[in-house]
Amino acid sequence: MNDDMSDESKSCSLPSSTEPTATRSTVPMWIFVVTLLLLFLGFAFFDKKGGWFDVRVYAPYNSSEELEAAQPKSAAAVAMAAGKKNYETYCGSCHGNDGAGKIAQAPPLSGSEWVMTKGAERLAHIPLAGLGGPIKVEGKDWNMNMAAMGAGLSDTDLAAVLTYIRGSWGNKMGEVSPDDIKKVRAEVGKAPQPYTGEKLMTMPE
């Protein structure tokens, strides 16, 4: 039995009953050089993309510094960023993302005397209650209607939107606080009627 088996396999492999041996030639230098080279490249790659074990750094950011640079610098910057987002969602379609207004749709907000008021009381009435009838914006006459486009936003969000329109496109007026919004919201009530420009002018800025 055993013999015919080894005959059979002789053609294809040696029926070796000794245990295998290994030669002792040493690993050549070049493979160590390649290893070191790759290690160097690898470290460079990790240094560039790995964020040095900072658990806050996720792709696509590569380092803590990059992450830091992408953060808003102050509470005001946070409000501006949030305001920009909400403005572009709720107001930009009519007033334009650049605040320049759109012909036959809505008057401009950049440079508008309705926006550049000292306080926020008069301004806050517009998105909370709506505005209708003839008004003058930067010397031009408008006679259209705007519904209470901001009534659905929270106090904080609407305050951020107004802060944003008062601080962008060359406008340089102070922040609006959520408390300001809260006060006006209580004043206009649950089912507010749109104000006219005339009526708005009678209230303090």
Next chain:
Amino acid sequence: MKTQDPRAKTPDATIDASCRLPLLVLFNGAALWLVLGLALSVIASLTFHKPEIFACCPMLSYGHAQAAANDLLVYGFCVPAALGVMLWIFARLSQTELVLSPLPFIAAHLWHLGVLVGLVAILTGNTSGFAWLEFPRASAMLLGVAFVLIAISAVATFGQREERELYPSHWFLLAALLWFPWIYSTANLLLVTNWPVRGVAQSIVHWWFTNNFIFVWLALVGLGVVFYLLPKLTGQPLRSKFYALFAFWTLMFFGTWAGIPAGAPVPAWLPTLSQFASMMLVIPILAVAIVLVKTLRGAKLFCGGSTYGYIRLGGLMFLPSAVLLVAAACPQYSRVLEFTWFGAAQVQLHILGFGTIVLLGAINEIVPLIMDKPLPFKKFVPWQFFLSVVGVALFVIPLLIAGVQQGHSNFEPNAGKFWLKLSMGGLVLLLLGSLLLLTNLFLMTLKWKIALVKTVAAAVVAPLENSEVKS
């Protein structure tokens, strides 16, 4: 009779016979699981293209069949087959009979029981939900205990060796014996207990385990076996010991870190480190390539279908498999290939093209030795070789193409459909091949058992002529 190594005290035939019982159990079960696993792969592939085809039986839905197939290939076939081969290699290298041989015999049964429990659990939907860890706790426990018992016998045999200097395969296989209990218990404790780690840590542990098991563990086993059998079958020395050790250390050191996908939604240092480690795998790949090429150059044999053919081809398959792993981790490619069929193709190439072919070659080589009889159908060995080679090629190459198409088409659902269908053909060929192995092993065992019963019966029936009964 064969010529013996003059130093050897124990004849090879005695060593081989001491391995017979545990190895038979390990290999027979492995062959059965291989057939079942591949059959389930075919079923999963069918349901993937025609979901309603097994609408009758929810057990065979894609999710069940695919998970069961994956686990059967690895836990059902690769691990027990590897354990059997390792026991034999340790006994041969030590030139002693297998130490504590009842231990692996019992453990082999426990292992297969664990796989059976796991299989039933998966098909009835009681799984953990983590790929490669679907087996429920009871089954994981059985596997863990069985592995450790077998490892004890292997290490005890190793301790008995005459030649004190270690052969390179010792390093690879001993590491594999330690690696599996470590990663398997850790992954199960952290993911499949009542108090799993939470959130993103789950994915990280899971990636770590999958890579360490499928890539590193299988590489340790496959290369350990190749580095042992290749010199033995060719009569050439391994060239060289130090290259092999260099490959071993660099594989261990860098391999463990690889595996976290570049696009994983985890802190950036994890995937970056993982990509770094994957890139470093170029070094062990180079070292293994040099060992294989230099050792094979000395061998002037060519026979595609012999066990030598299996070992040579299987060993060489490590290279494309590992190269694909490294390529998929490169930032330029990972952007396109990540989370496509490409990754699946690499895993399947590693399991079926590298691990399985090496283990099949080793089984076909070892079984006639431990049984002291040729295989019932010797022709099946080359047939299975060709079926496996064509099968792997037909399965893996279309999957790779499908992966690339999928990546480029921005995950359009029908991308690569044609190639995926083609790959099913490869699975069918592999299934046919595995049936040949099963037939050979089962017939052989059956014949051996009948002979055993006859001997016993003869002894019982004719107690007086006992001394004349030849076994």
